[in-house]
Amino acid sequence: xxxxxxxxxxxxTFKTDYLQLVNLLEEDDEDKWPSLLAEFDEFHLICSMFTxxxxxxxxxxxxx
Numbered sequence: 001x002x003x004x005x006x007x008x009x010x011x012x013t014f015k016t017d018y019l020q021l022v023n024l025l026e027e028d029d030e031d032k033w034p035s036l037l038a039e040f041d042e043f044h045l046i047c048s049m050f051t052x053x054x055x056x057x058x059x060x061x062x063x064x
Contacts, residue, residue, distance in 0.1 A: 005049055011051050011052040
């Protein structure tokens with residue numbers, strides 16, 4: 001994400017095969033994973049630097 005900002009991209013869609021991560025970020029329920037609070041905060045901070053930012057799930061079988 002940081003590299004995308006440094007390259008002056010203002011709109012990004014990130015894809016991952018880690019469904020639990022996508023669900024945690026979409027729920028925005030940081031109380032479930034207090035040990036990841038700093039990472040959640042950093043994700044939301046960096047995402048706010050984009051005009052558009054999203055993260056979505058893509059099954060590994062479709063990742064080609």
